[in-house]
Amino acid sequence: MSGIGCWPVALFHKEYDASQSGSNMEPELALILLVFGFPSAIWPYKIARFEERLDGIGSRRTWSEIEPADWKVGLTRVIGIGMTIIGAFGLVAG
Numbered sequence: 001m002s003g004i005g006c007w008p009v010a011l012f013h014k015e016y017d018a019s020q021s022g023s024n025m026e027p028e029l030a031l032i033l034l035v036f037g038f039p040s041a042i043w044p045y046k047i048a049r050f051e052e053r054l055d056g057i058g059s060r061r062t063w064s065e066i067e068p069a070d071w072k073v074g075l076t077r078v079i080g081i082g083m084t085i086i087g088a089f090g091l092v093a094g
Contacts, residue, residue, distance in 0.1 A: 030090030037083025044077035051076075 040047045048068035056066045068076075 025086075025090030025094050027091060027094045030087045030094055033083045033087030033090065037080045037085075037087055040076050040080025041084050042080075044073045044080060047080070048072045048076045 045068065049066070052066050052068045052072070053063050056063070059066075
């Protein structure tokens, strides 16, 4: 393994350039975070239910019986809010 590709070693390498450290987020990544994060923050129950239905494929239960747990809905909202905030900062700073 080369020391250049490894982040901790690259910091101390002679040819390390801080402008190439990846501190600026690519606009495409920021947009993807916004596209997936915003709906998760606004409609966490619907997103969590959709994920549970995907997980239930092959199960003997019908789709109408599958419901997400409360913790999953809350976690979906928190992750969606985080993705939205990071994506918005990435677009503004990028």
